[in-house]
Amino acid sequence: METATATITGTNDIVTYKGYGATGAFIGGKKLEPMEVQRHPPASDEVLISVLYCGVCHSDIHQVNNDWSNTIYPCVPGHEIVGKVVQTGGGVTKYKVGDIVGVGCMIDSCKTCKSCASGEEQYCLGPVGPTMTYNGYFKPDGSDFNTYGGFSTHVIAKESFVLNIPPSLKTSAVAPILCAGVTTYSPLKHWNVKAGDKVGIIGIGGLGHMAVKIARAMGATVTAITRKEEKRGAALALGANDVLIWEDEDAMKLQENTFNFLLCTIPYEFDVNPFVCLLAPRGNMVTVGLLGPYEQPTNNMEVAKFGRSVGGSLIGGIAETQEVLDFCAKYGILPDVEIIDIKDINEAFEKVKDEEVRLRYVIDMATLK
Numbered sequence: 001m002e003t004a005t006a007t008i009t010g011t012n013d014i015v016t017y018k019g020y021g022a023t024g025a026f027i028g029g030k031k032l033e034p035m036e037v038q039r040h041p042p043a044s045d046e047v048l049i050s051v052l053y054c055g056v057c058h059s060d061i062h063q064v065n066n067d068w069s070n071t072i073y074p075c076v077p078g079h080e081i082v083g084k085v086v087q088t089g090g091g092v093t094k095y096k097v098g099d100i101v102g103v104g105c106m107i108d109s110c111k112t113c114k115s116c117a118s119g120e121e122q123y124c125l126g127p128v129g130p131t132m133t134y135n136g137y138f139k140p141d142g143s144d145f146n147t148y149g150g151f152s153t154h155v156i157a158k159e160s161f162v163l164n165i166p167p168s169l170k171t172s173a174v175a176p177i178l179c180a181g182v183t184t185y186s187p188l189k190h191w192n193v194k195a196g197d198k199v200g201i202i203g204i205g206g207l208g209h210m211a212v213k214i215a216r217a218m219g220a221t222v223t224a225i226t227r228k229e230e231k232r233g234a235a236l237a238l239g240a241n242d243v244l245i246w247e248d249e250d251a252m253k254l255q256e257n258t259f260n261f262l263l264c265t266i267p268y269e270f271d272v273n274p275f276v277c278l279l280a281p282r283g284n285m286v287t288v289g290l291l292g293p294y295e296q297p298t299n300n301m302e303v304a305k306f307g308r309s310v311g312g313s314l315i316g317g318i319a320e321t322q323e324v325l326d327f328c329a330k331y332g333i334l335p336d337v338e339i340i341d342i343k344d345i346n347e348a349f350e351k352v353k354d355e356e357v358r359l360r361y362v363i364d365m366a367t368l369k
Contacts, residue, residue, distance in 0.1 A: 014038045018368050019152030020342055021076035022064045031346045032064070037076055037152045044091035045159050049101060054150035055080030055175040055337075056348055056361040058206060058267045058289070063135050064349075068291060072135055078150025079105045079133040080175040080362075082165060092159045100171060102163035102325070103155055104178035105315050106130045107147065111160075119319045121161075133157075151345070153369050163322050166329035176206065176335040176360040177328055178321060184211035185324040186316035187263060187286040188218060195219025197260040200244065202226075202275060204235050206352075206360045207265035207289055210335055212238045214324075215263075217331040223259070225275075238336075246274065257281070257306070265289040271296045272310065281306040286313050335360050341367040 019037035024030035042048045060077035062068060081103040085095050095101060109116050110126025124130040128137045134149030149155070165174055184207055193199055199220040201211045208224070215222045216239045223242045224235035232243045244255055256277045262285040264275060272287070272294045279285055285308070298310055316324070328334065336359035340348055348361045 014040050017153045019076050019148065020345060020368065021074045021148070021151060023074050025065045025071075032077075032151070032349070035074060035076060037148050037154075039148070039154065039156055042087055042089045042092075042156055044089040046089045046156050047085050047092055047095055047101070047159055047162055048087035049081070049083040049103065049155050049157065049162075050086045051078075051081055051083040051150050051153060051155060051365040052100075053082045053172055053175045053339075054078040054363045054365055055179065055335075056340075056345070056352065056363065057176075057179050058352055059179075059291075061349055061353055062267075062291070070135070072146040075135050075146075076148035076151050077134055078152070078363075079103070080178045080180070080360075081133070081150035081155055082171055082175045082178075083155070083365075086154070089159070094159050095162060100165045100167075102165050102174070102178050102321075103133060103150070103157045103161065104163065104182065104318075104321050105133055106318070107133050107136075107155075107157040107161050109161075119317045121317050122315045150365075151342070151363070151368075153365065161318055163318070163325060166325055168329045168332075169325070170334060172339060172362065172364070173334045173337045174325070174328075175362050176210065176337065177325055179315065180207050180210045180335060180360060181214070181324045181328060182316035182321045183207060183288050183313070184263060184265070185214050185327065186320055187288060187313040188215055188261075189320070189323075190313070191261055191284050191286065193218050193220050193261055197221070198258060198280075199223070200225045200259045200262045200275075200278060201240070201265065202246070202262060203265035203267075203289060204231060204238070205265060205267075206335075207267075208263075209238050209359065210333075211263050211265060212240050213333045214327070216240075217327070217333060220261075223255075225262075225278075252278070259283055262286070263288065269293065269295040273299045273302060276302045276308060276310060279306065279308045282308070284309045284311065286311050288313050337362045339364050343367065 108131035109121040113125035115123040224240035
């Protein structure tokens with residue numbers, strides 16, 4: 001098969017690696033295909049990583065489809081990366097060749113703004129925000145774009161954006177913690193979920209199944225809130241204390257004014273208002289799956305009359321990503337994964353898009369090498 005080329009511009013001595021990417025929107029009939037990915041050698045503060053495993057996230061599909069109107073093609077997805085360090089820059093002190101490490105959603109940021117200084121690089125206030133692992137600016141000043149992700153044999157990242165993988169976590173399963181794990185852990189921590197809290201996790205897919213496990217480990221009483229009755233058994237198997245079917249209007253009515261905290265992982269437009277009514281007075285609801293408007297405007301009467309709050313959250317900072325990796329190691333938490341070959345990525349995209357999977361797909365990148 002003829003391969004396209006994804007080239008980082010403005011660099012010298014580039015090296016060509018194998019990858020898989022898209023030259024147009026998946027939804028328009030394009031498929032991910034073999035692609036040559038050209039990268040520069042690691043700078044003084046960077047590491048070159050041979051990718052062992054890469055998770056498949058719903059946001060990979062959104063980005064390939066240009067659902068957020070910011071995609072630059074060619075697009076090489078992948079931001080749940082576990083690999084082995086194969087080369088380090090001269091100034092690198094934290095990692096050495098042979099270390100098993102992780103790279104999540106970001107590989108750089110401005111490092112000087114208020115957000116970066118407080119360890120929340122995902123909210124970087126620099127000129128272009130954080131440098132995302134793929135489809136992002138290569139440098140915080142906006143030059144040398146775009147970046148290419150983990151659907152490739154190798155990636156390069158700043159030493160300060162590379163994560164330690166605890167040895168007790170299974171290498172082939174850990175990758176989704178680098179996005180799905182921190183995306184759910186961050187709001188649960190920020191809103192101080194603790195033992196005795198009644199927590200609802202809305203949507204039991206790639207994000208939601210991790211949220212159930214993490215919230216339980218935090219000591220909360222967890223209700224899995226899912227659309228279909230047939231998902232009840234799977235939700236209970238994850239460790240949920242109870243299951244609420246949101247299509248059951250009577251069951252939803254009985255649970256109104258109940259939950260201290262709701263974490264919503266639905267990745268498409270939905271009506272938020274029935275879920276707002278589930279919150280107890282002064283309860284908080286945070287949406288992490290949807291980057292866009294709700295299907296219906298939020299009814300502020302239902303928000304205000306019980307002092308409820310409706311908010312959002314975006315991944316997590318580097319320190320917090322390391323924290324959730326260590327948290328998962330402490331409590332023996334791993335995502336439910338299915339290992340796939342890179343040649344099956346288009347089929348996996350279709351299944352994730354059609355909500356046919358509850359777990360996370362992880363690509364064995366040896367099938368590309």
